[in-house]
Amino acid sequence: MAGKKKSIWKFGTREVVFAAIGAALYAVLAYATNVLQLPGAGNVSIRPAAVIPMFFGIAFGPIVGFITGFVGNILSDLLSGWGFWFWWDLGNGLMGLIPGLIAASIVDYGALKSILLGELFVILGAAGGMGVASLSEMWVSGADLNTVIFANFIPAFIGNTVNGLILLPILMVAYAAISKRSGRG
Amino acid sequence: MLISWRYKFRNSIMDRIDPRSRWIFSFAFLISATMVWSANFLFPLFIIALIWYAFGQTRWKETRRGWFLVSIMLFSMIVINTIITGGGAGGVVPPGGHVLWPNGFTVPVVNWHIYFGLTVERIWFALCQLMRLGGVSLIFVLIPYTMDPRAYGATFRGLAMPDSVAYTMELAFRFIPTLARDLSVTLDAQKARGYELEKVKGGIFKKIARIAPLLVPVTMNAIIASEDVANAMDLRCFGQAKRTWIYELNFHRWDHMLNAVSVLMLVGIILAVYVFKLGGFWVPEWFMQLFV
Numbered sequence: 001m002a003g004k005k006k007s008i009w010k011f012g013t014r015e016v017v018f019a020a021i022g023a024a025l026y027a028v029l030a031y032a033t034n035v036l037q038l039p040g041a042g043n044v045s046i047r048p049a050a051v052i053p054m055f056f057g058i059a060f061g062p063i064v065g066f067i068t069g070f071v072g073n074i075l076s077d078l079l080s081g082w083g084f085w086f087w088w089d090l091g092n093g094l095m096g097l098i099p100g101l102i103a104a105s106i107v108d109y110g111a112l113k114s115i116l117l118g119e120l121f122v123i124l125g126a127a128g129g130m131g132v133a134s135l136s137e138m139w140v141s142g143a144d145l146n147t148v149i150f151a152n153f154i155p156a157f158i159g160n161t162v163n164g165l166i167l168l169p170i171l172m173v174a175y176a177a178i179s180k181r182s183g184r185g
Numbered sequence: 186m187l188i189s190w191r192y193k194f195r196n197s198i199m200d201r202i203d204p205r206s207r208w209i210f211s212f213a214f215l216i217s218a219t220m221v222w223s224a225n226f227l228f229p230l231f232i233i234a235l236i237w238y239a240f241g242q243t244r245w246k247e248t249r250r251g252w253f254l255v256s257i258m259l260f261s262m263i264v265i266n267t268i269i270t271g272g273g274a275g276g277v278v279p280p281g282g283h284v285l286w287p288n289g290f291t292v293p294v295v296n297w298h299i300y301f302g303l304t305v306e307r308i309w310f311a312l313c314q315l316m317r318l319g320g321v322s323l324i325f326v327l328i329p330y331t332m333d334p335r336a337y338g339a340t341f342r343g344l345a346m347p348d349s350v351a352y353t354m355e356l357a358f359r360f361i362p363t364l365a366r367d368l369s370v371t372l373d374a375q376k377a378r379g380y381e382l383e384k385v386k387g388g389i390f391k392k393i394a395r396i397a398p399l400l401v402p403v404t405m406n407a408i409i410a411s412e413d414v415a416n417a418m419d420l421r422c423f424g425q426a427k428r429t430w431i432y433e434l435n436f437h438r439w440d441h442m443l444n445a446v447s448v449l450m451l452v453g454i455i456l457a458v459y460v461f462k463l464g465g466f467w468v469p470e471w472f473m474q475l476f477v
Contacts, residue, residue, distance in 0.1 A: 017415040020356035028364045048396040078329040147266040166393045
């Protein structure tokens with residue numbers, strides 16, 4: 001785990017399992033927070049699960065982050081019966097892939113520098129992922145850029161960024177602690 | 186908390202179609218529908234989507250959640266974007282056009298005089314959007330209700346995905362009940378310690394941070410457990426040879442026919458758009474006569 005140089009594009013047995021568990025976790029948490037009806041502000045829905053692909057990307061690399069977001073969103077939609085929306089699944093995948101690009105440069109997950117770098121890539125990940133998903137609505141729905149920005153991109157980007165910024169440091173510090181305690185590598 | 190898949194065996198036509206053929210058809214339809222704006226193409230595609238949806242034999246009660254989401258999307262895209270604001274309609278509808286109420290209209294009772302620049306072209310575009318988005322939705326909303334979750338791993342392997350990626354999907358399906366149980370147990374344990382997830386007090390940031398006592402233990406336990414699963418898989422030489430799948434898929438005659446139809450539909454639309462320059466947006470004369 002922590003304290004070791006990693007190759008970010010490796011996809012071996014560990015990555016298969018981490019991606020699978022990340023996807024399942026993302027699906028279950030997204031579904032559970034829908035069921036538990038977290039009180040939201042206005043019509044902005046709170047989806048704390050959005051941090052899962054970002055965190056799995058940072059911890060285990062971009063491929064794991066991508067699969068966690070992509071497959072996790074598919075599974076969540078299958079559980080809630082919302083259908084299959086490939087371009088939004090892809091956007092969720094990118095939201096995990098982009099933060100995953102810094103996986104190799106993070107050694108100590110509890111260090112302030114690592115957390116700040118993680119936070120920066122949360123913003124980039126949410127912007128890139130939700131940007132691609134929103135822009136594909138122009139191709140699918142024929143919506144214009146204004147609608148895509150104000151109806152799709154901004155709510156999705158802000159929601160996912162806020163969730164990521166708040167919850168990612170908590171997960172990174174917790175992960176640093178279990179890495180040190182368990183001594184697993 | 187109970188987590189269950191929406192899929193149910195209905196002995197429908199859809200249940201007899203190979204999932205690989207269904208994915209091929211669904212993506213061929215998506216690409217075909219999104220390449221054209223002409224009602225000459227969108228109307229037949231919409232009818233095909235309706236027939237496809239009927240093959241699933243789903244009931245309204247089961248699918249209404251999915252349709253609720255679709256209706257929000259359709260409302261924002263069609264009613265708000267195209268009808269009310271105009272919004273350029275994605276650059277598809279040429280500027281100008283035949284304004285429906287050139288001199289505005291008066292709202293009865295309040296006597297307000299309103300100038301609303303809705304054009305006949307935009308109304309027709311809204312109908313085309315409805316056929317296009319409605320058709321795509323009919324195809325994709327059906328998937329959770331009619332595709333067996335056990336088939337996903339084998340299906341994606343059958344669609345030329347690498348074993349590792351297909352197995353990831355398979356494994357994710359298997360982890361869902363375990364993680365749902367872990368989440369439920371953690372929630373109960375935290376509630377016993379006075380944790381209140383549903384507490385209304387506090388701003389949006391506090392509400393998000395309040396999820397941490399639930400999120401952190403579940404995530405960290407899942408990571409620790411996955412290390413053990415990975416070690417067990419390594420001991421069994423995972424990834425050293427080609428995998429076999431317990432859920433076997435076999436193409437039947439009708440699956441080959443459906444694959445052929447999917448390819449023909451896609452090739453036909455590509456030829457129509459790029460070779461014959463058809464498929465662009467236009468308003469039929471009879472529709473124009475209704476208003477002008």
